[in-house]
Amino acid sequence: MLLRLCEVVGRSSFSSAFLLKVTMSLVDLHEERVRPLLDSVDRLRDILQGQEPIKLPSIVVVGDQSSGKSSVLESLSGIVLPRGQNIVTRCPLVLRMVCTPSNESESAEICTEGQLPESIEFDDIEAKIRELTDKLAGDRQRIVPTPINLTVRKQNCPDLTLIDLPGITRNPVGNQPKDIYNQIVTLIKKYIEPVESVILCVIPANIDFTTSEAIMLSREVDPAGVRTVGVVTKIDKCELGIRSKLECRTEADLKLALGYVAVRNRTQDEIDTRLSFEEARKLEKDYFDSHPELGDMPPHYKGTLKLATKLTEIQIERIRSILPKVRETIRERLRLQRTELSSLPLELISPGDCSYRFTELLQAFVKNLSQLIVGEYDRYMDDNEMHIPARLLEIFLKFEAKMRTKSPYFISREYQEIVINAMKETQGAALPNFMSPKLHSNLMAVELNALYTPAEQVLSESRACYNHVIELLCEHYFGITPTLCDAVKESIGALLDKREAEAKVDILKSIKRESIADPYTLNHYYMDVIGKIKLRVEKLKHAAATPGTYVSEVNDFTVNLQSLCGSGNEQQSAVDMQISVFAYWKVVHKRLSDTIALVTRQFFNAFLMNDLASELQKEYMEPDRLLVLMKDSSAVIRRRQELQASVKRLEKALDVFTKL
Numbered sequence: 195m196l197l198r199l200c201e202v203v204g205r206s207s208f209s210s211a212f213l214l215k216v217t218m219s220l221v222d223l224h225e226e227r228v229r230p231l232l233d234s235v236d237r238l239r240d241i242l243q244g245q246e247p248i249k250l251p252s253i254v255v256v257g258d259q260s261s262g263k264s265s266v267l268e269s270l271s272g273i274v275l276p277r278g279q280n281i282v283t284r285c286p287l288v289l290r291m292v293c294t295p296s297n298e299s300e301s302a303e304i305c306t307e308g309q310l311p312e313s314i315e316f317d318d319i320e321a322k323i324r325e326l327t328d329k330l331a332g333d334r335q336r337i338v339p340t341p342i343n344l345t346v347r348k349q350n351c352p353d354l355t356l357i358d359l360p361g362i363t364r365n366p367v368g369n370q371p372k373d374i375y376n377q378i379v380t381l382i383k384k385y386i387e388p389v390e391s392v393i394l395c396v397i398p399a400n401i402d403f404t405t406s407e408a409i410m411l412s413r414e415v416d417p418a419g420v421r422t423v424g425v426v427t428k429i430d431k432c433e434l435g436i437r438s439k440l441e442c443r444t445e446a447d448l449k450l451a452l453g454y455v456a457v458r459n460r461t462q463d464e465i466d467t468r469l470s471f472e473e474a475r476k477l478e479k480d481y482f483d484s485h486p487e488l489g490d491m492p493p494h495y496k497g498t499l500k501l502a503t504k505l506t507e508i509q510i511e512r513i514r515s516i517l518p519k520v521r522e523t524i525r526e527r528l529r530l531q532r533t534e535l536s537s538l539p540l541e542l543i544s545p546g547d548c549s550y551r552f553t554e555l556l557q558a559f560v561k562n563l564s565q566l567i568v569g570e571y572d573r574y575m576d577d578n579e580m581h582i583p584a585r586l587l588e589i590f591l592k593f594e595a596k597m598r599t600k601s602p603y604f605i606s607r608e609y610q611e612i613v614i615n616a617m618k619e620t621q622g623a624a625l626p627n628f629m630s631p632k633l634h635s636n637l638m639a640v641e642l643n644a645l646y647t648p649a650e651q652v653l654s655e656s657r658a659c660y661n662h663v664i665e666l667l668c669e670h671y672f673g674i675t676p677t678l679c680d681a682v683k684e685s686i687g688a689l690l691d692k693r694e695a696e697a698k699v700d701i702l703k704s705i706k707r708e709s710i711a712d713p714y715t716l717n718h719y720y721m722d723v724i725g726k727i728k729l730r731v732e733k734l735k736h737a738a739a740t741p742g743t744y745v746s747e748v749n750d751f752t753v754n755l756q757s758l759c760g761s762g763n764e765q766q767s768a769v770d771m772q773i774s775v776f777a778y779w780k781v782v783h784k785r786l787s788d789t790i791a792l793v794t795r796q797f798f799n800a801f802l803m804n805d806l807a808s809e810l811q812k813e814y815m816e817p818d819r820l821l822v823l824m825k826d827s828s829a830v831i832r833r834r835q836e837l838q839a840s841v842k843r844l845e846k847a848l849d850v851f852t853k854l
Contacts, residue, residue, distance in 0.1 A: 234851070246847075251391075254385045255358045274319065276327075291356075304322055304343065305342075307341055336374075392421050426457070458478040528841065548823075563664065566581070568583070594787040598783060613775075657690065686810070693798060720780075
């Protein structure tokens with residue numbers, strides 16, 4: 195912008211004094227309005243150093259190898275850069291040009307990422323870039339993403355920041371890596387993909403523009419060409435017809451929204467004879483003025499000065515439009531980083547800190563576990579595996595269903611045979627028409643003994659339900675310190691092993707008590723069931739029953755009474771025993787189902803809600819042990835350091851906007 199304003203003033207017909215005054219005013223305006231924007235972006239780039247996913251407005255220079263890319267940068271900056279036949283640029287070069295007033299001295303600084311800038315003479319820049327490139331990329335000609343930052347403060351240079359990338363080549367030469375093309379393309383795409391980047395494509399005039407590797411890459415990320423500028427080099431080697439390409443007169447011409455600028459760089463002979471950049475610009479102007487095709491072409495299509503003006507205007511426009519978005523992105527990134535940092539455990543440096551933090555975590559852990567035990571799910575509403583009461587009920591109902599499905603068996607023809615055989619083995623011990631309590635107990639014992647394994651399974655599945663929840667809560671509250679988390683899990687596991695063993699003894703005793711004691715109940719349900727079945731059987735005996743009429747509803751179950759409707763003393767005695775076993779099984783079924791559920795809940799719930807915290811507090815009361823267990827893992831330490839550095843960078847970046 196400053197170049198363009200001074201150029202306009204320079205063509206005016208006013209007096210020299212007036213022109214000088216106007217020029218100085220424009221310089222002051224530039225320093226007041228434009229310079230702060232440019233400095234802000236440069237400052238942000240220095241602060242963020244590519245370590246944050248914040249995309250800054252940039253002009254990225256890409257071109258095929260030997261396209262004249264380095265010469266363009268030299269012409270714009272007025273400094274000598276490394277050049278050669280093979281790949282010279284093997285890492286990004288962030289070239290920051292600052293136009294200094296005539297009363298200030300010229301200077302240059304160079305550094306790599308994370309290093310302090312080093313002052314350097316202009317004549318030493320080329321050698322220093324080569325030295326830093328070899329240091330970063332080694333001597334195997336590989337490509338690295340770490341940038342070199344070069345700041346040049348000169349009079350009569352544009353206020354411009356360009357990012358120069360390696361020239362594109364498909365075929366490795368010498369000791370270059372075999373995948374050199376992929377390395378270069380990957381690096382280029384990283385810089386040109388963000389919409390904040392303007393792509394400066396350097397294209398030799400003597401080729402078909404559409405075949406340029408740089409153009410093809412830019413079209414991948416910018417298909418409409420809205421943020422691509424074409425710089426056409428080697429114009430002196432082009433035959434007639436270049437004007438049509440620059441002006442895009444035909445449909446076949448490659449159109450770019452930001453247009454093309456043709457430049458004439460120094461030739462190799464001029465470089466060898468050390469032709470100055472000022473003299474080169476004069477030769478460039480004379481060349482274009484006398485060119486048969488380009489001489490009368492509009493000025494904005496040709497010349498290094500026009501290119502500098504265009505790029506400066508594009509840069510300012512991009513900065514003005516993108517900077518507000520950058521500020522919001524930085525704010526959001528800072529919020530996220532602070533949130534994650536606050537989620538990490540506090541850095542513990544003393545035994546007292548560890549004891550306090552452990553107690554705090556333990557209380558929160560037990561509180562959350564207790565809430566889940568009583569059915570307060572809160573943030574776990576969608577995670578069914580955390581719903582302890584519901585999952586336990588499923589386990590208990592499965593056991594209850596196993597006992598329920600056994601009931602019809604006791605009034606089946608098959609079981610009647612078992613009862614008859616058992617009665618034969620006890621005959622002689624009592625009168626035939628009296629039901630033997632011992633026989634009843636023996637028949638029940640057979641069925642009850644089969645419940646030991648299912649009852650243990652209830653306990654095992656219930657323990658697994660608690661384990662699942664405890665594992666997840668341990669990870670949530672203690673997981674950030676893996677050593678402590680594993681120790682707490684192991685401790686809780688050992689404590690639950692003890693409670694499970696006690697519960698198992700209690701449950702098995704309940705089953706054994708049912709199997710060895712004489713049948714007994716105060717529950718009227720027993721006699722109620724016997725009375726209803728016998729009444730129904732008597733009715734069926736005196737009716738013309740069909741197969742369907744034997745199926746009856748008795749209280750809360752459906753039974754087939756056909757096997758109970760026989761005649762004969764032996765069968766009648768078996769039927770009476772069957773009905774008694776059936777009715778008593780229903781009582782035991784309800785009694786054991788409740789007992790097993792109550793014992794399981796009591797032993798686990800009461801312990802976890804009332805005693806777990808004190809048991810763990812007692813086990814981990816030694817502060818020095820906690821200091822070892824709660825030592826942060828290397829991953830946490832590294833992440834905390836990364837987040838702290840990130841927050842510091844982002845805070846400094848936001849401070850740039852407050853000073854703008």
